[in-house]
Amino acid sequence: MYSLNVSLPSSVTSLAGRLARDLPQAQARPRGEHTLVVKRLGGGDHAAYARLEGRARDALRGTGPFGVRVTGVDCFEAAETGPSPVVYLAVESAPLRALHERLCGAFDPVAGMEGPGDYVPHVTIARGGDPAAARRLAEREIEPIEWTVEELVFFDAERGQSVSRVSLPA
Structure with a gap:
């Protein structure tokens, strides 16, 4: 699956990594693998990707x-896919x-x-683990982080x- 993602500043990825330490039973996103998906584009081979990118x-x-702003920590109790x-x-x-x-009009x-109404912009910290620990972390307050998105990344999830x-501007 290919997607179009926002480039994340190190302040966001560092925060996600620090918060993940409070969920030792969960699967934390490894360093460098945090994403903010704008839109999933589809799958396929290299030729399909070239068409999707175009x-x-x-x-x-x-x-x-x-502008984009990280405002807090939250939780999906039940994910559409995965743990x-x-x-x-x-x-x-x-x-x-x-x-x-x-x-969504193009893909x-x-x-x-x-x-x-389904799209929830977010950066995953961790999946699975203890639901009570996840709820406690979701109640934690953080300092907001703001930045300006100046580039988007085509990402190959596979x-x-x-x-x-x-x-940008594109």
Whole structure:
């Protein structure tokens, strides 16, 4: 599965790593693997990826830099896929949500995760483990982190790596 993601500053990934230590029974995201998905694009081989990237770049045309803010810690009690619970950094950004909606017009939304009202911008801290520990961590207050998104990353989830980047304005 390929996706279009926001580049994360080290302050966000460091915070996620520190918070994950309070969930020793959960599967923490390894260093360098934290993501903020804007839109899942689809799967396939290299030729399919080239077509997906081309369509995404067309849909991104005219997109300028925009602000994003991590505002707290929250939890999905039951994940759509994979182990539950999922503890995450909550992200607020009206422009990010608008970009997601625009990309849903170019790529089919993933049911239950990306349809109208389903998209929850977040950075996963950890999955699984003790639900009570997850709820306690979700109640913790953090200092908000703000940054300006100036590039987006095309990500290959199967290989766990970036494939290419697009600078904003696109």
